[in-house]
Amino acid sequence: MSDDREMRRLSGGSRECMTSIAVAELDGAPVVVGADNGGSLRRWDLSSGKCVRLPLELDAAGLEDEWYDEMGWDEADHSQKSPGREVPAADIVATMTVARFDGRPVAVTGGSQYDLFLHTGVADMHGSAVRLWDLRTGRKVGKTLAVPDYVTGGRICSLEVVASERGPVAVVASEYSALQAWGLTRNELLTYVKTASTNGVMGTATLEGRPVAVTGGAEAALEVWDVLAGERIGGPLTGFEPATRAVAITQLNGRAVVVAGGDDEKLRIWELASGEPVGRPMTGHASTIDTLATAHVGGRVIAVTGGRDDTTRVWDLARGEQIGEPLQGHVCLAVAEIDGRPVAVTGHHGTAVRVWDLTFAGPDRGR
Known part of the structure; x- marks a missing residue:
């Protein structure tokens, strides 16, 4: 059965499974970018539907000498920089987003919990790194960004780039309760703090010029953070059953709000400043909500959620209700x-990517 909201179905161009999807602008035209577990980017031109598979320069993904110097390793220790094993691509490109850096579009990737172990050969180093890749060539841009420590945050679960007074900042939430912020302009670590949540769920936004992050996961609370200061803002957001799987920050009726969903299949809203719930939980998914994004459509604030029931649903956040029938099929979402x-x-899970028209969610359209 056809759905007139489906604008385009794109051929995947690869048998590898995608880990992330994002939308970028390349040479003035919109493109869809997907990262796969084979260590490549797939880039679709939305005008023609053509797919370009862009292998990443994975042999440049290692750590620079400066990192080992910060760790205090001497020349004898540097032999461990080449552990003599091939690092699986999926451990370098576990998650991905897109950004503009130094005037060019880039993909920003985060690694798995074995990323640093596989690059250093140190068995008790369970951490991961952030890397930038040129969206035109697949070449690595700048340094590999990793915390100089033996026990870091494990796998990078959430990765977003936000604007700040210090330039673009890559904000990272890892599975072992770590929140990091990297200043991309100078390749510097701005924040490294421990959160109360495992599993690394995160949403970010820039509010009044300051980047803010909300972290959650397996625990029954969310925390709000001033990213640059590395300090919590207010108390925890509570009132739901764990685990949280997806979080976003948006503006609703002139207030900053946090929107979250997870294993209890419900979508919830809190006012960010007070931590108080807004409205009643929204229901409709028949299984875990594990992806979430927000948007403004014709003056209406909406959330788009993806669930393990293989549906993508659209919600009116002000009215607390679903808009229209679900879109069928889901894994990643942008x-x-x-x-x-x-x-x-x-x-x-296979190779299909679909682009859906969301204008039906505008206030002048039928429900």
């Missing part, structure tokens, strides 16, 4: 504006 039109992009 929401963007393409040529002035709001769209959702969904990926699947």
